[in-house]
Amino acid sequence: MAVAVTTKTAWKLQEIMAHSSNVSSVVLGKGSGRMLATGGDDCRVNIWSVSKPNCIMSLTGHTSPIESLQVNPNEQLIVAGSRSGSIRVWDLEAAKVLRTLPGHKANICSLHFHPFGGFVASGSLDTNIKLWDVRRKGCIFTFKGHTEAVRCLRFSPDGKWVASAADDHTVKLWDLTAGKLMFEFTGHTGPVNVVEFHPNEYLLASGSSDRTVRFWDLEKFQVVSCIEEEATPVRCVLFSPDGCCLYSGFQDSLRVYGWEPERCFDVVVVNWGKVADLSISNNQLIGVSFAQSTVSSFVVDLSRVPKSDSIPHGLIRDDQPLVPPTPTGSSLRRIYDRPSTSCSKPQSRVKHNSESERHSPSSEDDRDEKESRAEIQNQEDYKEIFQPKNAICRTPPRNEPFPAPPEDEPGTAKEAVKPSQAVDVQTSLPKQELPDPVQRPPIGSSTSLTRTEPSVIPAARNEPIGLKASDFLPAVKNQSQTELVDEEAMSQIRKGHETMCVVLTSRHKNLDAVRAVWSTSDIKNSLDSAVAINDLSVVVDLLNIVNQKASLWKLDLCTIVLPQIEKLLQSKYESYVQTGCTSLKLILQRFLPLITDILAAPPSVGVDISREERLDGKDYRRPQVLHSEIIAV
Structure with missing residues (x-):
């Protein structure tokens, strides 16, 4: 059979x-x-x-x-x-x-x-x-x-x-x-x-x-x-x-x-x-x-x-035109x-x-x-x-469909379709639907090669122990598979490389802009420019520098950094979360007593204009809310 x-x-x-x-x-x-x-x-x-x-x-x-x-x-x-x-x-x-x-x-x-x-x-x-x-x-x-x-x-x-x-x-x-x-x-x-x-x-x-x-x-x-x-x-x-x-x-x-x-x-x-x-x-x-x-x-x-709900998968015939199920x-x-x-x-x-x-x-x-x-x-x-001799036969290859590769053939086409979809086709389909590709010499030769493997490999059992025909016969197939896998891997690497180059180039330009502001001004203005760029990676790079030198931290920086720390703590990247936690730890270590004293200090006699401005400012209320949430956790 x-x-x-x-x-x-x-x-x-x-x-x-x-x-x-x-x-x-x-x-x-x-x-x-x-x-x-x-x-x-x-x-x-x-x-x-x-x-x-x-x-x-x-x-x-x-x-x-x-x-x-x-x-x-x-x-x-x-x-x-x-x-x-x-x-x-x-x-x-x-x-x-x-x-x-x-x-x-x-x-x-x-x-x-x-x-x-x-x-x-x-x-x-x-x-x-x-x-x-x-x-x-x-x-x-x-x-x-x-x-x-x-x-x-x-x-x-x-x-x-x-x-x-x-x-x-x-x-x-x-x-x-x-x-x-x-x-x-x-x-x-x-x-x-x-x-x-x-x-x-x-x-x-x-x-x-x-x-x-x-x-x-x-x-x-x-x-x-x-x-x-x-x-x-x-x-x-x-x-x-x-x-x-x-x-x-x-x-x-x-x-x-x-x-x-x-x-x-x-x-x-x-x-x-x-x-x-x-x-x-x-x-x-x-x-x-x-x-x-x-x-x-x-x-x-x-x-x-399938081109219709009424016809089973894989049983569509060219000589039987299909009609939609609801032709009204x-x-x-x-x-x-x-x-x-x-x-x-x-x-x-x-x-x-x-x-x-x-x-x-x-x-x-x-x-x-x-x-x-x-x-x-x-x-x-x-x-x-x-420029064909006969105008009727302008394109000779048009009458010959492209031969389909076998399901078990290695190569880049292996990713083109899920195996379950190909295995689901009935075994009688190639006889009825694809007679030409099977009869063509290239496919015939590859098919005969794959069919002869089971007949050759069992014959090696009559050979001396240690001599396996499978070590020799499939060598070409394994080699081509390795080459194709390597080409596939290189293609994927190149594709990701171009994208990464674009990302790193943009990040480098943003860091240059922040560095230029820092060299002509102070750390507060550079943080303002980093936040204005709206790129968390730049904020992370800048915070990593500030975290290494605790003396750079000032109370006025907290009003700029704390909203960004909120975003970092919710990020899916572990390095962003670590940087946000480190910055938050330094802020609480250096300014928690001061913030607590400001919140707990009773009002003085008369009107303290600076205190009222601090209490009414939204930048002050943000660390207050964040501090209460951390204490609750």
């Missing part, structure tokens, strides 16, 4: 060093799900294949860091917006800049291609939304209405509307034909990070930093449902191709939602950190995230993720009326236009072409993807 290989639900595909400086933006091509574009502080746009570690093409021309990227539906054009407000459009097939679109006065925060025509929408930190005609190189219309940065733009599937999400907590729907605002959706209590149209119905989803996902009816202009109380802000959302569920990317997790009624079908733990973009290809969800100069890609096998809302909701033009016609039209523009560029385009260039770093991959 053959033993089925249990594979993972989610795993890390690869991690690449994308730029020489920090990565600022990443985007996946939605056509194939295999093209990745990255933008960095080095002002470059790099093009990658998701499954390959080498850069295919590097696009230059921007003079400021890249803030936003977007790839058109047929993956022939890419648009990049910079921090200076400039927008450039590249033709990937011709490997040259196609257009430069100036107009915004601040950072480009969002971009999106029209699904049919050669148009691009851009949103900026200047709160404006501009619609550009790539062919005519001009701004068609400017939409104004947001009061803060526009973080996301999406065209409707029929190309008639554009939805915008902004930091002003609103989602706006704009009519492209009339050139005006159709409706403003309110309800979010934090910046709205992302919006997404349903592929078929008049439905819009929005995700916000208030940790909610809201669904909006675009026919009745009202909220359909709201999913609340998530742990982290919503960073990206994506409807399934059949439109029966919504995939939402959170910090280190993927959630699957339904909206009528609102419910969560599943939560998949994926160690991708702050996910930046999602794409679906071959029943696999691809997610990318970035940190500093590295970009990581992850894969989630959607055949193991969807059956009554209006469907998009797409234009009669097929998908191939807009693509061919854009291609012919780009051809004519290549042969007869304007003088300004010539100047842009000289300033902007495409450095093809991998000629073979570039020709295979962007």
